[in-house]
Amino acid sequence: MDTTTGPTSTDDTPAPPDGGAGCPMTAFGRLREQGPVADGPGFTSQGSRIVTRYEDARDMLTDPRFRSDASAVDGAENGLGGILETMGVPEDLSFLSGSLASRDGADHARLRKLVSRTFTVRRVNALRPRVAQITGQLLDDIALAGADGKPVDLIPTLAYPVPITVICELVGVPEQDRGLWREFAGLFTAPDPQRMPELSRAIVAQIRALIAARRAEPADDLVTGLVEVHDEDGDRLTETEMITMLFDLVTAGFETTAHLIPKSAQALLSRPDQLAALRAEPDLWPRAVHELVRTCGPIPVSLPRYAAEDVEVDGVRIPAGSTVLAGLTSGNFDPRVREHPEELDVRRETGRGEGHIGFGHGAHYCLGAALARQETEVTLRALFDRFPQLRLAEDDGPSRLGFERLPELRVLVS
Template sequence: MTATNPMTSSTTGTAGPDPMSPELIADPCGGYGKLREQAPVLRGQFMEGSPVWFVTRYEDVHTVLGDPRFVNDPASVPGPVAVDIRRNVMESMGVPPELGEYLSGGIIDSDAPDHTRLRKLVSRTFTVRRVADLRPRVEAITAALLDDLAAAAPGPVDLVETFAYPLPITVICELVGIPEADRPAWHDWGRALVSMNPKVLPDALRAMVDHIHDLIRRRRAEPADDLLSGLIRTHDEDGDRLSDAEMVSLVLTLVLAGHETTAHLIANATVALLAHPDQLDLLRRDPGLWPGAVNELMRWCGPVHLVRLRYAATDVELGGVRIRAGDGVQAVLVSANFDPREYADPDRLDVTRRPSSRGDGHVGFGHGAHYCLGAALARQEGEVALHALFERFPNLSPAIDPVELVWQQVPGARRLAELPVTV
């Protein structure tokens, strides 16, 4: 990767955004922000070189995420099958086809009616009421983790490994039914998967799939009060509602999505609040601001910057550009969430900011049919974790100069490798 201009492809030399460019990886907010102000829709390339359209402004991103003319599965495009860019990416990562189906054949990459069917099977676990019932357990896990941090005082300690990761992975694994002894392995597998490193990704994926198959066998013999046991009952009673591969893919997706994003939201938000003591002071003086603050933090420093690739199911005009049926379309969340056409003073972190009439007021959790299934749980975990962290440790501070923080070099995401703090 030698390109330094986000408008230059690192592999073809063609003009257009390239998510693998060092500038976009190092400074996604600034880099994609430049692209947003150049044009609402730009022709560029996906991670493995396939041509796609990048959509950068809030209104257009909102359209792509919510308009049924944009689909997640290229097989949903009428006529000749569109190029499956996802499979090209998996091949470039060394993922064999028999494993690739677990990444591209599940709830995230399906469209109605399959997506609707799969979402109904798990949606009751993540309703606002069910999530509210989980709050005491989230608070108890948080308190125990903070006790461990206190025992390590004054530090330094890595807040990512000791707090930001353990909280959400414990919660989602308890919900799904992953035994406590297996959770450290899931943490390692998840990091390998999101690294996009072909040297470790395929082995990690195979280990996860094998583990889920083994867990299904164990749960079938000894059912428990968890989501996996419920999925097994659904599969065994009516195989038409849930196939073997779909069950494995659901578990894989729920566990990974249920802890990776939340962990990095907590870490990123901690850095943001430490860098904005005026905003932290507002939260300390009025704890009632925390729910809205988490929403603003998701907008301002959410870890997911590129949403799952969409495909135009028909010819569509968007942002003054004609997008042809079958074309890949990449909605850019980070540029949409800082669009001055939608937000007053978007670069300013403001924990008193309230959303407009449209839902969250940001697209950090997506929008439309594929809106994040666990958004309510992620918001609750973020609120509980951050409120308790700063209340328990009022003198929490970075253990290193913030400019020395190491960010993972992963396209489309903003994730800290570690967060050393003194407590």
Template sequence: MSPELLADPYGGYGKLREQAPVVRGQFMEGGPVWFVTRYDDVRTVLADPRFVNDPASVPGAAAQDIRKRLMERLGVPAELSRYLARGIIDTDPPDHTRLRKLVSRTFTVRRVADLRSRVEAITAALLDDLAAAAPGPVDLIETFAYPLPITVICELVGIPEADRPVWREWGRALVSMNPEILPDALRAMVDHIHDLIGRRRAAPTDDLLSGLIRTHDEDGDRLSDGEMVSLVLTLVLAGHETTAHLIGNATVALLTHPDQLGLLRRDPALWPGAVNELMRWCGPVHLVRLRYAATDVELGGVTIRAGEAVQAVLVSANFDPREYPDPDRLDITRRPGGRGDGHVGFGHGAHYCLGAALARQEGEVALHALIDRFPDLALAVDPAELAWQQVPGARRLAELPVTV
């Protein structure tokens, strides 16, 4: 939470990585946590079953639920905190396996590929609106980076078009971590989802929510009411917040690296690989959900005791010189070294991002079309004047003024 670390997470976590691979620190609510910063160690924490997401999974209940204390600090009442702290991201097998199976078919590579024409159509319409506002300046976050992914995920899940603008406001409130507005926003979201479930139950359609309702009604043991609400909440928020800021961050990266942008203009076949490198270099998610050691574990030269909390730091892992030659350099021709994405921007292991394929596709379509449509696209302010939100664990622009 230090201002220096929030202002420069790349440098700050990079110093931790080089001084000690595993270091004791404090979580946001003040509790003790081990920060794990090097690439190989981060992958271990994310994939090794000795590290669990739910503190209740630690034998003997030796772990303190740091999430519960954070919810209390944020003013979230107990009856609401379960929707944020007990969802699919916070569960372990077999519950995690059961919940993930219920929604994974929506995000298969084939299903995502079938969505591409729809993503392209939404992108084209948004760019038409941008063209009408030319020459600007316009806020690319508000007019383009957010509307695209929230439209796509809401169509997939089943959020009616008329309800989508308010999700943008609720999302802002949740990621602000402001106790004055977060609890009310969360309550409104939960109430809205319950209302939507009632509407979809009365008039089902071909969307994910209708499918979840059928599963719930036919076999309540597979999906509880609370789990259904939490799944919708998680999917909609995760399905647009991170992608929106990937698009925003990547736009800044390309506009401030004209050599890389020039490569893409000359060879559009580079776009898929470029998006992968951009996710490594300026991905919006720097920290993931806490893990807890289920048993004593030796990692990075220290012993992490059973029940102790562990924070895997994605941003330092993605810049680890042990894994990446010249990691500070943005290189859109960089290719993975044979291990999946070649970065941990989407996580790793059982909790690898469900929507990674969709996020990559949306990022590729959005950025490619934006650059092609507006060859004179430029930042409307000096890069040093861009307003980055002071949110722990994330890299997000408050706004992105550009001229088109």
């Protein structure tokens, strides 16, 4: 079979979680049931392919025939560069597309090793009291804001401040500079090509200034660690690599979690049976977070990979040079690997591994996954413990377990 659509769906295709035409799960569910490979967004002039089913997507993310570096594949176009260009990142900052996500093999391993110690389980566990402290302070503010019965929007009051504070403290971004980072990262989900050039240049300038500051006065943060590696063995980490890595870590280190927290809160508030289970059995929280990542994860597809040769995926040929994406959302709701995937079940057994590909898989598995899970667990658990009468300000029925941007999440705290 030499197509990118595969067989058509049958009438017994499982219904998507929301069932409505506007739900992202509906569109991705249809793609998955139409075939194992589907046409994807046009990050390049050739478009892209999405591997739609769980097992295939998981295999693709570890298949060495799918490269992350477009320059190493004949006929491939740099999809990551295309994404940045579409968002409005100016040409003079095109080097930012040369991130960890666009590296392969020993080159990728070299860079990843330099930052992986920052996200070890031990280091993340040591951050738990700080995450709890930050959350507690924000919940105090929420209690005051909602004391008179007025709705409180959880996104600006809780979901964004927790992860941006934590990742900026880890990296070493000064408190007075974090507002700019928050505004910049917001453009990754609500693109504004007019605003992006100015903001992205300001962010890179801040990074350069931070590197210079840590050379003059080291601190216990990631920037200092990277500076020391560069200065002691300059051929291991270039200045451009430092800038790109810090750029990636801060933006990726909070944006996903900032969307996962409110989506998860909304999902639990609109499914009282699931929230009741967590309140009755708090030990379920770690398992529940995996289920929330599976169903509420805000990232629908992986970053681009490139077929180094013709590859067949479940009978569908993907030509060499193609831009290929792993369908994270479509795979996580694949009925071939779990029963009733459309349901949020905080008691769901994950089996081997995590039971989802919300954080990717293989060598490019999300560096900050453990931190994201911890922040989500600590924040949500504290929120529901602090406000036992918490409810949605506007009850529109079950939430869509998708990744679309939430302009607000208004709740009543008493």
